[in-house]
Amino acid sequence: MYFVITGLVLGSFFNAAGRRIPQKTSLIAPRSACPVCRRPLTFLELIPVLSYILQRGKCRGCKCSISIVYPAVELAAALLFPFAWLQVGGEGELVMALLLISLLLVAFVSDVTYMVIPDAVLCFFLPVFVAGRLLIPLDPWHSSITGAACGCLLPLFTAAVTKGGIGGGDVKLFAVLGVVLGAKLIVLVFFLSAACGTVIGLTAVACGKLKRRDPFPFAPAILIGTLTGYFYGEPLIDLYVRMMMA
Known part of the structure; x- marks a missing residue:
């Protein structure tokens, strides 16, 4: 229950950070307000998930719809935090897992809202991840370095081939993720993210929500690919190797 409430x-907070940091607005002031009518929100309107349900997804003042991103991110954090604890346990790696989830959710909010992943977010998490991997190193120890290199070069190569098919913020995000995951897992995560992004893009086009060749936020696909690779990467790689050798 502790991890659920914390999540x-x-x-x-991830919602606020993901929306305010790209606009270079303080995370402390001004108070949270309706983005349409600018009415400051009361305490009862700030209760995670529950406020959205009680207000039926609408502002109490102007009755405009509230983005589903707010409760979705709150609920995702509430589910992913205890899930990470169950998967990783109470060891030091749990801190890395929770920080990884935090980065991905903030990046998700920024990307789906503004189509940007702020450098300020990445610059905050990068030294934290580096310090974490110095205390809890991967095996081999240099995998964080090669992981960051792979995380940068793979999307850069893709961007060169597709002539801009991936944004600069995504490239830098993969580099930061490489520090946490290491070379082997970041390669898997990149291809999982690309596959997930393809499915999301084709689905959006089929539903008429997106036109062909129109850009769309890649962070949701990176979030899914990264968490899949982080928690299940080794079994997936072993399964792939066995299939290739069969």
């Missing part, structure tokens, strides 16, 4: 509270 809900931090999920609300």
Whole structure:
């Protein structure tokens, strides 16, 4: 229950960070307000998930719809935090897992809202991840370095081939993720993210929500690919190797 409540509270903060940092607005002031009518929100309107349900997804003042991103991120954090604890346990790696989830959710909010992943977010998490991997190193120890290199070069190569098919923020995000995951897992994560992004893009086109060749936020696909690779990467790689050798 502790991780669920912590996830809900931090999920609300991730929403604020993902929306305010790209606009270079303070995370402390001004108070949270409706983005349409600018009416400051009361305490009861700031309760994660529950406020959205009680208000039926609409502002109490202007009755405009509230983005589903708010409760989605809060609920995702509330589910992913305890899930990470169950998967990783109470060891030091749990801190890395929770930080990884936090980065991905903030990047998700920024990308789906503004189509940008702020350098300020990446610059905050990068030294934290580097310090974490110095204390809890991967095996081999240099895998964080090669992981960062692979995380940068793979999307850069893709961008060169597709002539801009991936944004600069995504490239830098993969580099930061490489520090946490290492070379082997970041390669898997890149291809999982690309596959997921393809499915999301084709689905959006089929539903009429997106036109062909129109850009769309890649962070949701990176989030899914990264968490899949982080928690299940080794079994997936072993399965792939066995299939290739069969």
